[in-house]
Amino acid sequence: MRLRHIEVFHAIYTTGSITNAAKLLHVSQPSVSKVLSHAEMQLGFKLFDRVKGRLIATHEADLLFKEADRIYRQINTINDAAYNIKNNDLGQISIALAPAFGFDLIPQAVAEYRKKHQNIIFNIQTLHNEEVLKHLLRHKSEVAILFSPDSYSGISEINFGTGNLVVVYPIKLLPHKPSKISIEELEQYPLISISDSGPLANLINQEATQKAITLRNVIKVKTYFIAVNLVKHGAGVCIVDEFTAKSQQSDNIAIAQLEDPLEFSIKGLHLENKSLSTVTRNFLDLFKNKF
Amino acid sequence: MRLRHIEVFHAIYTTGSITNAAKLLHVSQPSVSKVLSHAEMQLGFKLFDRVKGRLIATHEADLLFKEADRIYRQINTINDAAYNIKNNDLGQISIALAPAFGFDLIPQAVAEYRKKHQNIIFNIQTLHNEEVLKHLLRHKSEVAILFSPDSYSGISEINFGTGNLVVVYPIKLLPHKPSKISIEELEQYPLISISDSGPLANLINQEATQKAITLRNVIKVKTYFIAVNLVKHGAGVCIVDEFTAKSQQSDNIAIAQLEDPLEFSIKGLHLENKSLSTVTRNFLDLFKNKF
DNA sequence: ATCGTCTATAACCTGAGGTTATGGGGAGTT
DNA sequence: AACTCCCCATAACCTCAGGTTATAGACGAT
Incomplete structure (x- = not known):
């Protein structure tokens, strides 16, 4: 039984006549008549009795109708689904991101996107650099947004833009509130460092090695905003990405650029x-325009 | 989206390649390729990415597949259903009948039919003459099997055969166990009559009127086998159809033919x-062969 | 009789979906 | 680098399901 057979059968059964079914289906009456004959021939039994020029459903038709009706409704659902998919009104966006993006950048972009597409479901979670590969391969997220990620074979990159590392310090420590600080100056302050490895940590380490500077890493944290919050409590200074710094601003800390800027990229994998x-x-296009 | 699109999409998605899908569907590879292109064109979005000569399902395809899979399974069920209907292996037979047929005739026929067609469901109920019209018009049963029913316009009749009215009497009352009794003899015995109206009652009443006989109707019952059971308990004699009589036989009663037979028809409406x-x-053909 | 309604049939057209033949790109082997 | 295997796309072609209009027959109602 072809789909057209089911459609035509359904239309005839519900409208009660070939003529009405033809109107409903927007085709000619002979067309419906012929499709029905063909369906009956193929099935091997009559679906309707022709009595006094009218159609009367057979018991076989009654039995088949139950099934046909279910299919008929599902056919409609798939076409609706296809329509919604095409118009971006259905679907899921699942992204993983470094926590730093979770304060302003992503929330802002998501809110904006959802104003236009209310049926899109977002699936957002944070992840650390070392988990990216595993995460993507297991289809846990469609895309991961990170700072200067390593390249992996089989994984494509999207460039969103760049950001700079900044120094966050307690105002008590530097009351003159400098807007620029050289990395050499930081030698004298206790430093809350953002973990041993990772792209941003490497950036700082490279710079220090190159300039033959020894930083006083008094606390090591893995999550950047915790470093900033430690600074708020006077535990020292820290070097973090500008996004984390800006999102955690408060009265007793200030942000300074580095004398020699340390730039990192922001990429999607x-x-x-x-x-x-x-x-x-x-969505990612919208996100990119934020930079 | 046409059914063929769904079938092809489903096959490609599950097998992972156009070539395998073509094998699965028993068509050529270019055919599948073309149907897929057509589906994508009509949908307005790609279902698979062609990367390095292979197909990778898009996220849109993932979303659509859920729907497609449900339809796909449904399509199979309707074709199964059609097959079973054609082979008489699916369906329902709903019949209403006078209680008299419920003892042997119908049970025997049903049992025999079900040996051959085990998936046919029977729906059997008894009904009284006056309910027939209402019953059929409300589609409560497909067919009603009755004694000498009236004709109604819009209702067709099937003739199954004929039966005779018989006299059932307690052996104590007529110890010589006559095998024939005239209706005149019955005047002397208390009669359990089978209701005022109804075809069989009319038959008896007409005969009595014609022969100017007054029967002693001491008990009136609506259901024939109750009359016979009253006879068993010595309440009198009764005139009932031969089928009820035979089915209720016991040691203390006997059956006699009428001297002048009273014949009735058995019909399906x-x-x-x-x-x-x-x-x-x-089923009705099988039933008819019982007579 | 006659009109309106419904179905079936005839004659015809179009395009979805099938075929075979062929070519090109990627991956693995020699 | 050349060879080979696998997979997909395209071209040229065919067929029939499913569409069309025109027409005729059957039935109910006026």
């Missing part, structure tokens, strides 16, 4: 074989 | 506009 869905691409 | 289903017709 996703599986090379699995291209991004249209909705996700649209 | 069904809606003229709604022809009988093949399964029901088959």
Whole structure:
């Protein structure tokens, strides 16, 4: 039984006549008549009795109708689904991100996107650099947004823009509130360092090594905003990305640029074989425009 | 999205390649390729990315697949259903009948039919003459089997055969166990009559009127086998159809033919506009052969 | 009789979906 | 680098399901 058979059968059964079914389906009456004959021939039994020029459903038709009706409704759902998918009104965007993006950048972009596309579901979670590969390969997220990530084979990169490392310090410590600080100056202050490895930590370490500076790493943290909050409590100074710094501002700390800027990139990673869905691409375009 | 699109999409998605899908569907590879392109064109978005000559499902495809899979399974069920209907292996036979047929005739026929067609469900109930019209018009049963029913317009009749009225009497009352009794003899015995109206009652009343006989109707019952059971307990004699009589036989009663036989017909009634289903017709043919 | 309604049939057209043949790109092997 | 295998896309072609209009027959109602 072809889909057209089911459609036509359903239409005739519900409207009660071939003529009405033809109107409902917006085709000619002979067309419906012929499709019905063909369906009956193929099935091997009559669906309707022709009595006095009218159609009367057979018991076989009654039995089949139950099934046909279910299919008929599902056909409608798939076409609705297809329509919604095409119009970006259905779908899921699942992104993983470094915690730093979770304060302002992503929330702002998500809120903006959802104003336009209310049926899109977001799936957001934070992840650390070392988990990226595993995470993507297991399809836990479609895309991961990170600071200067390593390249992996089989994983594509999207460039969103760049950011700078900044120094966050307690105002008590530097009451003159400098807007620029050289990395050499930091030697004299206790430093809350943002973990041993990771792209941003490497950036700082490289700079220190190159300039033959020894930083006083008194506390090591893995999550950047914790470093800033430690500074708030006077535990020392820290070097973090500007986004984390800005999002955690308060009265007793201040932000200074580095004399010699340390720039990092912001990139999205996703599986090379699995291209991004249209909705996700649209969202990432919006996100990119924030830079 | 046409059914073929769904089938092809489903096959590609599950097998992972156009080539395998073509094998699965028993068509050529270019055919599948073309149907997929057509589906994507009509949908307005890609279902698979062609990366390095291979197909990778898009996120849109993932979303659609959930729906497609449900439809796909449904399509299979309707074709199974159609097959079973054609082979009389699916369906329902709903018959209403006078209680008299419920002892041997119908149970025997049903049991025999069900040996051959185990998936046919029977729906059997008894009904009284006056309810027939209402019953059929409300589609409560497909066919009603009755004694000498009236004709109604819009209702077709099927003739199964004939039966005779017989006299059931307690052996104590007539110890010589006559095998024939005239209706005149019955005047002397208390009679359990089988209701005022109804075809069989009319038959008896007409005979009595014609022969100017007054029967002693001491008990009136509506259900024939109750009359016979009253006879068993010595309450009198009764005139009932031969089928009820035979089915209720016991040691202390006997059956006698009437001197002048009173014959009635056994007919099936069904809606003229709604022809009988093949399964029901088959069953009724089997039933007819019992006479 | 006659009109309106419904179904079936005839004659015809179009395009979805099938075929075979062929070519190109990627991956693995020699 | 060349060879080979696998997979997909394209071209040229065919067929029939499913569409069209025109028409005729059957039935109910006026």
